[in-house]
Amino acid sequence: MFPNAFRYEAPTSVDEAIRLMTEYGYDGKVLAGGQSLLPMMKLRIAAPAVLIDINGVDDLRGWREVDGTLRIGAMTRHAELEHSAELREQFPLLSRTARWIADPLIRNRGTIGGSLVHADPASDWGTAMMALHAEVEVRSPEKSRRIPIDEFFVDTFATSLEENELAVAVHLPAPAGPVAARYMKLERKAGDFAIAGLAVHIGLGGDGLVCDAGIGICACGPIPLRATKAEAALIGQPLTDETISAASKLVPEDADPTDDLRGSAVYKRDLLRIFASRALREIAEELHGKVGIQ
Amino acid sequence: MIIRVKVNGRLYESDVEPRTLLAYYLREELKLTGTHIGCDTTSCGACTVLLDGKAVKSCTVLAVQANGREVLTVESLDQDGQLHPLQSAFWEEHALQCGYCTPGMLMASYALLQENPMPTEAEIREGLSGNICRCTGYVNIVKAVQSAARTMADKTREALGEVAASGTATD
Ligand SMILES: Cc1cc2nc3c(=O)[nH]c(=O)nc-3n(C[C@H](O)[C@H](O)[C@H](O)COP(=O)(O)OP(=O)(O)OC[C@H]3O[C@@H](n4cnc5c(N)ncnc54)[C@H](O)[C@@H]3O)c2cc1C
Ligand code: FES
Ligand code: FES
Numbered sequence: 001m002f003p004n005a006f007r008y009e010a011p012t013s014v015d016e017a018i019r020l021m022t023e024y025g026y027d028g029k030v031l032a033g034g035q036s037l038l039p040m041m042k043l044r045i046a047a048p049a050v051l052i053d054i055n056g057v058d059d060l061r062g063w064r065e066v067d068g069t070l071r072i073g074a075m076t077r078h079a080e081l082e083h084s085a086e087l088r089e090q091f092p093l094l095s096r097t098a099r100w101i102a103d104p105l106i107r108n109r110g111t112i113g114g115s116l117v118h119a120d121p122a123s124d125w126g127t128a129m130m131a132l133h134a135e136v137e138v139r140s141p142e143k144s145r146r147i148p149i150d151e152f153f154v155d156t157f158a159t160s161l162e163e164n165e166l167a168v169a170v171h172l173p174a175p176a177g178p179v180a181a182r183y184m185k186l187e188r189k190a191g192d193f194a195i196a197g198l199a200v201h202i203g204l205g206g207d208g209l210v211c212d213a214g215i216g217i218c219a220c221g222p223i224p225l226r227a228t229k230a231e232a233a234l235i236g237q238p239l240t241d242e243t244i245s246a247a248s249k250l251v252p253e254d255a256d257p258t259d260d261l262r263g264s265a266v267y268k269r270d271l272l273r274i275f276a277s278r279a280l281r282e283i284a285e286e287l288h289g290k291v292g293i294q
Numbered sequence: 295m296i297i298r299v300k301v302n303g304r305l306y307e308s309d310v311e312p313r314t315l316l317a318y319y320l321r322e323e324l325k326l327t328g329t330h331i332g333c334d335t336t337s338c339g340a341c342t343v344l345l346d347g348k349a350v351k352s353c354t355v356l357a358v359q360a361n362g363r364e365v366l367t368v369e370s371l372d373q374d375g376q377l378h379p380l381q382s383a384f385w386e387e388h389a390l391q392c393g394y395c396t397p398g399m400l401m402a403s404y405a406l407l408q409e410n411p412m413p414t415e416a417e418i419r420e421g422l423s424g425n426i427c428r429c430t431g432y433v434n435i436v437k438a439v440q441s442a443a444r445t446m447a448d449k450t451r452e453a454l455g456e457v458a459a460s461g462t463a464t465d
Contacts, residue, residue: 005311006312034355103424105342106424109351263458
């Protein structure tokens with residue numbers, strides 16, 4: 001089916017994009033990868049009067065280090081993060097998450113910024129950004145601000161962005177020591193949204209103890225969630241059978257899944273526990289080789 | 295809006311409505327009906343084309359977004375009436391029945407082999423995971439891509455051999 005008719009704008013700079021957003025207000029919608037917005041427009045779930053296509057804004061592409069953080073432009077495509085060898089050592093969760101998003105064709109178009117602003121509770125990026133303690137940089141004509149990811153998602157398909165705020169980048173703190181990560185996801189069929197998913201990012205200090213623990217929960221609540229209890233249980237601890245098992249049992253306590261056709265809430269909670277235990281075990285094995293811990 | 299798009303090596307200039315999807319532009323404006331449309335949800339991949347070398351679902355890209363860019367459709371594969379090795383392999387391995395998904399399968403496979411000339415079975419299955427076939431059950435499609443990869447590698451080797459045998463261009 002055809003989308004509704006709309007006016008098409010193709011700004012080439014961030015300033016111009018923000019000016020158009022301010023001018024059109026509620027009537028305008030930003031078009032990033034279009035992999036969520038255009039399907040919704042074809043089904044007439046969305047019918048914006050104006051599309052502001054930011055694919056020509058080169059400043060929103062790619063990544064670089066800025067003051068101890070990795071700054072990833074909002075228009076960076078899922079596939080670019082999936083295939084970047086350069087980011088794998090310090091930010092292994094990026095490629096490990098990206099390869100679970102939809103299918104390769106959608107990953108060639110969809111962007112990290114679009115995925116975050118779309119705010120699907122099953123967004124794999126949303127979940128990974130929780131684990132990485134990300135901040136989203138947003139700009140309006142008046143100001144630029146950084147929103148911690150814990151304050152970014154307000155409700156299903158709703159963020160704390162104001163109407164004329166453009167997401168320009170995400171910032172990830174650069175790890176000090178060795179890190180390892182896993183993304184675990186159960187899907188009904190290839191390329192589907194998660195029934196439940198878990199992002200785990202662990203950093204070790206020089207003493208071999210966990211100094212950075214990030215655990216994001218996917219599709220088990222109205223927004224991507226954080227397993228705060230499990231994170232706290234891991235900080236300052238070595239990764240052992242006991243600490244892994246204790247932390248894994250805590251993960252479902254921060255989840256809020258519902259019963260649906262894909263599985264019961266009880267099942268999804270248990271899935272999160274199993275995912276946590278598998279992810280932490282694999283991470284422990286990987287990190288043991290990198291730092292000399294027993 | 296006036297757009298200029300290079301499709302299969304030929305430059306087209308057209309006046310399109312912004313809401314025209316690339317798949318419809320190719321089919322209805324340019325009459326390149328090899329690109330199929332099978333769903334409204336960006337799921338089936340029947341509409342797969344290459345946009346600036348990357349495989350995308352053309353039902354979920356606006357034609358105006360192809361302005362100044364290059365598109366390759368299934369019509370670009372055969373050369374002077376000779377089937378592309380992928381097309382021959384699909385035929386030989388019975389990788390199609392109704393054929394509805396085939397243009398998309400071919401273009402997704404083509405993009406895959408450009409990036410990874412000798413993919414493993416798992417890599418082929420992953421590469422084609424955005425393309426749905428209701429008929430074949432995928433086994434023969436995977437075989438066809440493997441077979442095409444071998445043929446294409448042999449052809450490259452032959453070509454390199456010929457260059458070696460004929461000496462360097464500056465001789
Ligand atoms: C079949 C299918 C399967 C999928 N499976 C998954 C999956 O398994 N996991 C997953 O996480 N996602 C999945 N997706 C979603 C896909 O990853 C999208 O690419 C992504 O969620 C949206 O990103 P986009 O760049 O395409 O944004 P768009 O669709 O262009 O935009 C989405 C929304 O964000 C707004 N927006 C976009 N960029 C900005 C910005 N910079 N500033 C302000 N507002 C902005 C738009 O106005 C719109 O409201 C799937 C999609 C499809 C069609
Ligand atoms: S028609 Fe494009 S994905 Fe189905
Ligand atoms: S051959 Fe019929 S859908 Fe694939």
